[in-house]
Amino acid sequence: MRQKIWLFWGLMALLPLPAAADTAYVTDNLRLGLYEAADTSGRPFRMLDSGQAMEILTRDRNYANVRLPDATEGWVKTAYLVDVKPAKLIVAELTAERDGLVAELEQTKQSFAAPAATIEALRNDAIQLNDQLAEAKVQIDALQAENQSIQGLKEQYRGSLPLNWVAAAILVCLISGILLGMWWVDRQNRMRHGGIRIY
Secondary structure (H helix, E strand, C coil): CHHHHHHHHHHHHHCCCCCCCCCCCCCCCCCEEEECCCCCCCCCCEEECCCCCCEEEEECCCEEEEECCCCCEEEEEHHHCCCCCCHHHHHHHHHHHHHHHHHHHHHHHHHCHHHHHHHHHHHHHHHHHHHHHHHHHHHHHHHHHHHHHHHHHHHHCCCCCCHHHHHHHHHHHHHHHHHHHHHHHHHHHHHHCCCCCCC
């Protein structure tokens, strides 16, 4: 039994322990040598990076005679030439396009900053005017209610005279009555006494 346990632990010790794995990536940057000879013998006289554009003058299965934009001619291995742009070049173009769009967007934002401020000011003015209009409507409603109340009172007192007119008429009647009474008493006295006033 002890031998089996030792054997088990011995086998466990021989198993590889899981190692902490580091993350790595395959490089996207290829450097291709440009040679003077068609068989690419010797040392390259120039190194070309990924994404380098070139004109193919002749091509066979292994090698291609190429001309660079600066008119330099040489030979490269055909296996490393592709008809589509490599990812590095596409990413660089897209990054440049994105940077251009970001700059254009920033310029557009700046050009619209003043109109945006004007629009915001007009919006605030419109809010204030709406508030004033609402207050004016409340005042108009209150004045209309007061006007209706006054119209109701006017209808109620349509046939009546104002109190100051009535008071004035009573005062005039009172004074007239007193004066008329005094004249009447005086006349009666004079008639009794043969036209002579006796007081």
